[in-house]
Amino acid sequence: MVPVFFGATLLVYFLVFATGDPIAALSGGKPMSDAVEASLRAQYNLDQPFWVQYGLYLKNLITFDLGTTFSGQAVNDVIARAMPVTARLALMALVFEAVFGVIFGVFAGLRKGGIFDSTVLVLSLVVISVPTFVLGFVFQFVFGVKFAWTTPTVGSQAGWSDLVLPAIVLGLVSLAYVIRLSRTSIAENLSADYVRTASAKGLTRTRVVVVHVMRNSLIPVVTFLGADLGMLMGGAIVTEGVFNVPGIGSVLFDAIKKGESPTVVAVVSVMVLVFVVANLFVDLLYALLDPRIRYA
Amino acid sequence: MRMNRVLKGVAVTSALALALTACGGSGNGGGGTAADAVVTAHNTEPQNGLIPTSTNEVGGGRVVDLLYQGLYSYDANGGLQEELAESVESEDNVTWTVKIKPGATFSDGTPVTAKSFVDAWNYGADSDNAQNSSYFFETIKGYAESNDDGADELSGLTVVDETTFTVELMGPESDFPQRLGYSAYMPLPEVAFEDMQAFGQAPVTNGPYILAEDGWKHEVEIVLVPNEDYEGPRKPANDGITFTIYDNFDSAYNDLLSDNLDVLGEMPPSVLGNYEDDLEGRNANKAYAGNATLVIPNYVEEFQGEAGQLRRQAISMAIDRQQIIDQIFMGTKEVAKEFTAPVIDGYSEDLEGSEVLEFNPEKAKELWDEADAISPWPEDKVLTYTSNTDGAGNKEYIEAITNQLRTNLGIKAELDAKATFKEMRNVVGEDGLKGVSRAGWQADYPSLYNFLGPLYGTGAGSNDGRYSSEEFDAKLKEGLEAKSIEDASAKFNEAQEILFQDLPVLPLWYQAAQAGWSNNVDNVELGWDGKPLYHQITKG
Numbered sequence: 001m002v003p004v005f006f007g008a009t010l011l012v013y014f015l016v017f018a019t020g021d022p023i024a025a026l027s028g029g030k031p032m033s034d035a036v037e038a039s040l041r042a043q044y045n046l047d048q049p050f051w052v053q054y055g056l057y058l059k060n061l062i063t064f065d066l067g068t069t070f071s072g073q074a075v076n077d078v079i080a081r082a083m084p085v086t087a088r089l090a091l092m093a094l095v096f097e098a099v100f101g102v103i104f105g106v107f108a109g110l111r112k113g114g115i116f117d118s119t120v121l122v123l124s125l126v127v128i129s130v131p132t133f134v135l136g137f138v139f140q141f142v143f144g145v146k147f148a149w150t151t152p153t154v155g156s157q158a159g160w161s162d163l164v165l166p167a168i169v170l171g172l173v174s175l176a177y178v179i180r181l182s183r184t185s186i187a188e189n190l191s192a193d194y195v196r197t198a199s200a201k202g203l204t205r206t207r208v209v210v211v212h213v214m215r216n217s218l219i220p221v222v223t224f225l226g227a228d229l230g231m232l233m234g235g236a237i238v239t240e241g242v243f244n245v246p247g248i249g250s251v252l253f254d255a256i257k258k259g260e261s262p263t264v265v266a267v268v269s270v271m272v273l274v275f276v277v278a279n280l281f282v283d284l285l286y287a288l289l290d291p292r293i294r295y296a
Numbered sequence: 297m298r299m300n301r302v303l304k305g306v307a308v309t310s311a312l313a314l315a316l317t318a319c320g321g322s323g324n325g326g327g328g329t330a331a332d333a334v335v336t337a338h339n340t341e342p343q344n345g346l347i348p349t350s351t352n353e354v355g356g357g358r359v360v361d362l363l364y365q366g367l368y369s370y371d372a373n374g375g376l377q378e379e380l381a382e383s384v385e386s387e388d389n390v391t392w393t394v395k396i397k398p399g400a401t402f403s404d405g406t407p408v409t410a411k412s413f414v415d416a417w418n419y420g421a422d423s424d425n426a427q428n429s430s431y432f433f434e435t436i437k438g439y440a441e442s443n444d445d446g447a448d449e450l451s452g453l454t455v456v457d458e459t460t461f462t463v464e465l466m467g468p469e470s471d472f473p474q475r476l477g478y479s480a481y482m483p484l485p486e487v488a489f490e491d492m493q494a495f496g497q498a499p500v501t502n503g504p505y506i507l508a509e510d511g512w513k514h515e516v517e518i519v520l521v522p523n524e525d526y527e528g529p530r531k532p533a534n535d536g537i538t539f540t541i542y543d544n545f546d547s548a549y550n551d552l553l554s555d556n557l558d559v560l561g562e563m564p565p566s567v568l569g570n571y572e573d574d575l576e577g578r579n580a581n582k583a584y585a586g587n588a589t590l591v592i593p594n595y596v597e598e599f600q601g602e603a604g605q606l607r608r609q610a611i612s613m614a615i616d617r618q619q620i621i622d623q624i625f626m627g628t629k630e631v632a633k634e635f636t637a638p639v640i641d642g643y644s645e646d647l648e649g650s651e652v653l654e655f656n657p658e659k660a661k662e663l664w665d666e667a668d669a670i671s672p673w674p675e676d677k678v679l680t681y682t683s684n685t686d687g688a689g690n691k692e693y694i695e696a697i698t699n700q701l702r703t704n705l706g707i708k709a710e711l712d713a714k715a716t717f718k719e720m721r722n723v724v725g726e727d728g729l730k731g732v733s734r735a736g737w738q739a740d741y742p743s744l745y746n747f748l749g750p751l752y753g754t755g756a757g758s759n760d761g762r763y764s765s766e767e768f769d770a771k772l773k774e775g776l777e778a779k780s781i782e783d784a785s786a787k788f789n790e791a792q793e794i795l796f797q798d799l800p801v802l803p804l805w806y807q808a809a810q811a812g813w814s815n816n817v818d819n820v821e822l823g824w825d826g827k828p829l830y831h832q833i834t835k836g
Contacts, residue, residue: 035423035443036430043426072345072493073514082515137546145553152550156516156540241543244551246516250543254341254515 008272009061009265013054016261044070057262061269067262069255075266078251083270085158086240086247090232092163093171098225101178105221106214108179109186117183124176136169136242153244166243170236174228181224185217192216219289226282230275332535333835335817337559337828338548339539341515345496346507348482349420349427357479358561358827359518359539363501364482365528367394367413368473374585374639374742374824376477376781377529380408382459384476389468389777396459401525402485404500410461412483418442418449419489420480429480432740437464468777470784471743474641478741504530504831505537515541530831533819537830555814558835561828563810568626575812583630584826585637585739586807587747590615590681590697592799593729593761598673606667608799611732612652613660614704615697617804624693628810632803635792636747637739639824642785649796653803657704664705673707680712680731684720690734724760735760735801742824744788748772752800763800 041047045056060067066075108117127135143165144152154162189195190213198208233248240249248267255263342356351360361369367381382395400408419425421433423443433439437452452464465472475481483502488495499507505520512518518539522532540557542548545564551557553574563571572579592599592608599607621629630638632653633645667673681698685691691711698709712731714720724733737758739746749772750756754764768791775787795801809826817835820828 036426036428039424039426068493069514070344071342071514072496078514081513137550140547140550145550148554151556152554153542153547153556156513242547244540244542244547246513246541250515253543258343 004272004276005269009058009269010054012265012268013057013261014050016256016259016264017050017053053261057265066266069263070258070260075263078263079248079266079270082246082248082251085245086233086236086249088158088160089163089167089170089236089240089245089247090229092160092167093174093232094225094229096167097171097175097178097228098221101175102182102214102218102221105179105182106186106209106217109183109190109217110209112183112187120179120183124179127172127176132169132173132238133242135172136166136239139165139169140242154246156246158246163245166239166245169242170232170239174224174232177224177228178221182217182221185220186213189213189217215289219286222285222289223282226278226285227275229278230271233271233274334536334538335534335558335830335833335835336538336540337830338542338545338552338557338561339518341541342518344428345493346499346512347427347488347492347496348416348479348484349425349429349432350496351479352428354562354827358830359520360479360482361827362503362505362520362537362830363499363507364479364503365400365408365501365526365530366476366479366482367396368477369528369530370477370742370824371529372639372821372823372829373641375641376474379477379528379530380483381473381476384473386472389470389472390465392463392465392472393456394461394463398459400502400527402500402502403506403523403525404485404487406485406487407458408483408485408502409458410455412485413481414453414455414461415486415489416482416484417453419484419492421450422448424448425492432475432478432480435466435469437466439466468773470776470778470781471745474743474781475741502526504528504532508536517541530829532831533834534831535835537833549812552812552814555816558814558817559811559820559828559830559833560813561809561811561822561826563812568628568810571810571812578815578820579810579812580820580822581628581808581810582822582826583638583806583808584822585639585742585824586737586826587632587635587637588629588734588736588804588807589632589635589801590804591724591729591733591735591761591801593727593733594763594800595727596729596731598671598677601671603667603670605799606663606670607673608802609652610660610663610667610705611701612799612802613654613656613663614701615802615804616655616700617653618655620693620696620700621805624689624696629805629808632805635752635795635801635803636744637806640739640742640744640747641781642744642788644789647789647796648793652796652799660704661706664707677708678731679707679709680729681709681733682712682714682720682723682729682731683734684715684717685711685713686716694734727762733760736807738807739825744785744792745772745775748788748791748795752795761800763798765794765798768794768798 045053057067066079068074069078104120108120111117140152143149150165154166195208195213198212236247237249237253240247241253252264252267255267339358340355342351342359343353344350344356346356346360346363348360348364351357365379367379367384368376369379371377380396380400382397384392384394386392396408396410402408417433420427421430421436421439421442423430433450436450438447438450441447442450454462456462485500487500497512504523504526506523508519508521511520520537522536545562546566548557548560549564549567552560567574594600598604617631621627621631633650634647636643679701681694683690683694691713694711698711701707701709714723723729737747737751750758752759752763752768753772754769771787771791771794775784775791778784778787809822811820811822811828813820817833819832819834821832823829
């Protein structure tokens with residue numbers, strides 16, 4: 001985890017550094033005297049070479065001081081406020097896609113080639129091919145403006161009920177993948193030897209499907225969901241923008257626009273951590289699902 | 297047995313999930329029980345702390361304008377209205393004596409004195425403090441020293457007593473008082489200078505509104521509450537303004553449609569064609585202090601002398617401005633009638649010579665032929681129209697204009713596209729134009745001079761066409777030395793009439809701001825700079 005962390009911060013810091021000079025953006029396109037520009041550079045250490053800037057950043061990082069934004073607030077506070085919102089949103093999306101994805105996938109897999117299977121196939125292809133921001137604006141307009149079932153954007157509180165629509169939009173693309181994945185896996189396992197054996201033993205169809213087929217079929221799905229938690233946090237940039245969710249995605253988007261490297265690197269570092277932890281979690285779940293996998 | 301393990305897994309998963317989100321579950325403090333007459337308005341996240349001299353973009357400007365009270369503010373038409381100014385007077389337009397009204401206080405109870413202004417201006421001008429708006433002080437004596445030699449104070453600013461200070465300028469400026477409504481000239485309380493960065497997060501101010509406790513939730517909202525102690529022309533007509541921060545305008549627009557947002561001060565480009573139908577009776581489209589022009593450089597041979605003069609007029613008359621506004625900009629601009637903007641004190645739309653801006657293709661062709669009789673337009677010369685194409689709509693409107701020139705004048709004309717604004721400025725900067733070019737101006741403060749001096753004065757910084765006229769320069773100087781704003785405006789308008797004869801640029805249109813509001817609010821009006829006048833909005 002340590003090398004991953006250092007590698008990621010260095011890479012991201014370098015990328016932000018390479019995209020150019022934030023001073024132009026800071027001045028808002030108006031004239032700025034050389035003297036003013038020079039003192040701005042000094043203030044944000046922009047006059048230092050790359051390694052010195054990165055070194056200063058790391059020094060602060062080790063003391064848990066993630067730096068300050070251009071508008072003068074601690075990045076720690078920004079993340080502390082935005083992270084729970086995004087975590088809530090990502091978790092709701094994850095639950096949504098896991099529950100509905102597996103249910104639809106299993107039914108489609110059990111009746112492979114049937115009407116339900118074909119319909120789900122077409123719908124999931126449509127969802128996969130439409131970009132998230134289009135889905136977002138369509139849902140926002142239909143459910144927020146036309147039917148007024150909910151407000152078009154999430155309020156400053158961003159409570160559970162406010163986040164239902166954004167979570168559905170966020171989880172929708174992954175939902176389609178989960179359906180495809182579990183459907184294929186179920187359909188494949190249905191013709192496996194152990195299923196025939198189980199049926200031959202005289203077990204009921206329900207028990208065969210729920211205990212034997214599903215358990216084996218869920219392994220790839222769980223892998224996908226684990227990796228997807230990280231994706232959901234990253235993909236939230238688009239969804240959070242559309243629904244104006246005050247989460248980590250909008251913080252990141254804004255920071256990238258301004259070239260505010262401390263914020264960008266801090267947010268990405270946190271995302272890296274989330275990825276790493278989520279993957280660890282998936283590895284542990286494997287053991288529960290498949291008794292053949294054991295860890296020393 | 298096996299079942300149990302699965303159950304355990306599910307239990308662990310859900311426990312972890314709960315732990316992950318538990319920290320964010322609460323947090324229902326501020327906005328929930330707000331008074332009914334609190335207006336919600338769209339905004340973008342301010343780029344800097346809420347310090348007047350470091351704020352120069354719209355997101356921060358909307359907030360800073362409401363938080364601070366300076367000497368003057370501007371009404372909807374760019375006119376000056378007195379805030380703290382008792383009087384701002386000068387004998388020679390060089391040394392100004394500023395008297396402020398006694399008794400005003402900041403929200404921490406400290407008085408607003410002459411020193412509050414002088415300290416704030418000194419702070420803003422000093423390059424060590426890296427303030428974005430520091431150039432607003434460059435005509436005050438001592439600016440160069442405070443930038444180069446590390447001097448902390450402008451030698452031109454002197455505190456006389458509690459309520460009086462003097463300002464010594466580098467030269468006469470009759471429109472100096474008109475500058476003073478701009479946010480860079482606001483006063484600051486003493487506490488600000490102890491730690492400016494912390495102050496910018498939670499400023500102590502004296503304006504019509506003050507920041508609510510913990511009112512700036514970054515990237516989320518900025519909560520302003522009325523300042524009970526405020527005395528002045530901008531007394532709040534509502535119970536507060538809550539700025540909601542958005543990343544994109546389309547979401548804000550959808551919120552507006554469903555009355556989830558009260559005021560949207562800028563329309564997303566995607567709805568320009570239909571916002572007036574969507575928001576019937578609750579939208580505004582008003583010109584603000586900015587314009588677009590077509591520059592005809594003095595150094596291009598075909599535009600010199602008598603023939604050049606005729607050609608300048610011909611081009612102007614060959615452009616159907618209204619058609620382009622309607623077709624390219626969906627009617628969201630206003631045809632220009634002179635060289636400044638209509639929201640400025642002293643604006644006049646029937647200056648002598650302004651008929652040259654009217655569309656008249658027959659006359660245009662006649663004038664062009666007349667010019668050809670004097671000195672013919674080279675057979676294969678293409679009239680190039682240089683512009684950057686990274687700005688929205690530039691490419692489209694210039695292609696429309698060159699198309700009209702081809703049709704109405706019978707010449708070859710085309711867009712000379714530069715990829716970036718910077719690239720175009722380089723060409724213009726080294727006098728490299730072969731034909732005409734695009735230009736535009738956005739006023740820093742509502743004064744006619746701000747549209748004329750920096751653009752057409754001999755040797756001025758933004759004089760793209762290298763225009764130079766002794767007569768025009770003399771009129772500007774007379775205006776700057778004039779004894780009153782009215783006299784000055786008259787002189788500046790006379791100067792514009794000289795421009796109409798020489799046509800260094802062709803005014804095309806005035807920029808306009810579009811705003812919309814919900815069914816819950818009334819009395820929304822746009823100011824001279826296109827920002828809504830938030831203080832006068834009523835709700836309920």
